[in-house]
Amino acid sequence: MNAPATRQDNPFHAGELAVQQRLGIAERMLEIGQRVVRTHLPEQHREFYAQLPFVMVGSVDGQQRPWASVLVGEQGFIQSPHERQLNFAARPVPGDPLAEGLKPGAPLGFLGIELHTRRRNRVNGQVRDVSDQGFSVDVAQTVGNCPQYIQGREMDWVRDSRDLQPRSREALSALDAPARQLISQADTLFIASHAPGAGADVSHRGGRSGFVHIEDDHTFLVPDFTGNFLFMTLGNLALDPRAGVLFIDFESGDLLTLTGRAEVVWDGELLKSIEAFEGAERAWRFHVESGWRLRAALPLRWRFREWSPNSLITGTWEEAAARLEAERLAQTWRPYRVTRLVDESRVIRSFRLQPADGHALPPFKAGQHLPIRLQPVEGQPPILRNYTISSAPGEDSLRLSIKRDGLASGHLHDRLSVGDVIEALGPRGQFTLDATAHRPAVLIGAGVGITPMISFLRHIVAEGFRHRRTRTTHVIQIAHDAEVRAFAAELQSLAGRANGAVRVHAVLSDGGAGASKGPLTIDLLKSLLPFDDHEFFLCGPGGFMQSLYDGLRDLGVRDERIQAEAFGPGALKRRIEGAAATEFTPAPAPAAKQATVVFTRSGEASVWSPEHGSLLEFAEGKGLSPPFSCRAGNCGTCLTRIQSGRVRYASPPAWRAGANEALLCCTVPAEGGGEHLELDL
């Protein structure tokens, strides 16, 4: 990290800039880097080093191989005589490769870390001089790091601080059984890296036990979670893939120190697993070349106290594999057991669900829904309905919040108890949101249309905690009265955890304490929102959404800034101009006068003509039962693959179907290409 700046005012070297540019954050990081990357140690950091009984060190040996090490001494063994120097009254653990990297002028990286307070601080510099008692370092760069992913541990001395002699020293050329055991249970590691002309560095990585996956005797995989975006380690690896990794057995004082190469996984098959790994943004793979096990080398031991709250919202590779397996079952009707019922209002009840087939919960995006299949009337065909998942991704169950309405919802309210099982396909839906976007979000939910909004908000708050920045969000909840208003307390509690980034407004038909009096007009909306470039998310009755959409468009809000989901028939009529109009309007061709439609699964071919109605109605008339729910182009349940031919939509549906897909409920064969239509049905 301690690179000569590529520009006078830029603290980052070419490797760090390359990673930041790849992720599109270089511009933002320049301003942050200038603030947080210093060339001196502020007073408070000098005092911090002076109170440490150990410090992590990154060094390079004679063959330019990086190693991560730990240096131990009585509290006060590190002193900073002035803001550009650190003195260490300690020598490396005998047999630790650090000894080779301790030469005047050699680059060193330090990580001061306190496991009981989770404080940490990073310094890079060069060795100034070395003596029998210790060495001193000229400071080149310093960065105060945040406490994320550091598990809480209490420390004890078990022998004299000067007794650093390992009880045995074993050379490794691959990962043997004890090494694999330590790594597979590890929740913490330290990685050393080095870039030509840019110094050495050492960095902490933490997660839940199982966050490191051993691929074989020479390789393991480590997820990269959201950090400080400086990309010091990844930046060094971009210039030189050699790296060192240290695992500490906190209970025995054993050290497992490895050197080899680390490659960042930017593409390929593994991306799916990374995506399924809760909290992982990317991953790096370490190829072990050699290493040492230094048994009971440290005179220190640590007692586990608590998980870092950040680690707790991350996954493991095993969980990622289980989620991928669950994703593969998206088209299978899976059984889910009801584990909890909560009445959210007089009319809305929440059902917590857990898979009852031994597979993991399916991954989903906030705002997506679950198609469920029920048989309310014995002997009658099952019915299919969609329900938004009102919990957020990463939670340990799925929550559906259902308003008592007609056949299916009435059955769910009256008949479903804890322990009962219902069937569901995998989550789906295009009404989703980017929880980390910078543009403020306005979530407007009317009646039971609050369900996607509560999922969005839970997700925004969780991601805000993970990323240490919460997307500014206004929730506007419209309900008839306080009795039918669901989630009032939950919304307030989420807002309370968002450090002022979330505001909740209620609009009730009869007004009432703390609420505005409905209906929600554009004027009322303007009075509730500060002037800004917002992104709107709407869910509620069709007429309500249409008038809100039209009002927002009249105010100059662009169509693409308004996302909407209808639970029932009646898709939003969008006013789309320019190039976007062509993008969103599928197949503007007129309807065919007559067409031969082949249902390829049954092999049946029949003649369609306009009086048969939509392809869904036509298929039903032929005795087929394609799944459907909204029958209005909103939910995607009737989405079917077109094997040949073209279809026509009467008006653009809310669900954006792909070029070779048809929403059967709102399409007919198109003229000029649809006269012979083959559907995967």
Ligand SMILES: Cc1cc2nc3c(=O)[nH]c(=O)nc-3n(C[C@H](O)[C@H](O)[C@H](O)COP(=O)(O)OP(=O)(O)OC[C@H]3O[C@@H](n4cnc5c(N)ncnc54)[C@H](O)[C@@H]3O)c2cc1C
């Ligand atoms: C993407 C999506 C997400 C959804 N998310 C949710 C959610 O999170 N929560 C939720 O509660 N719902 C949600 N829905 C709606 C849900 O799928 C059902 O449509 C809803 O529960 C009504 O189904 P039902 O079987 O209870 O009512 P139905 O029996 O289908 O009746 C629908 C409506 O017609 C009325 N009706 C029925 N028969 C008659 C009749 N003979 N005469 C007059 N009126 C009649 C009923 O009273 C009711 O108002 C969602 C829908 C979609 C498409």
Ligand code: FES
């Ligand atoms: S049934 Fe909902 S899109 Fe066709």
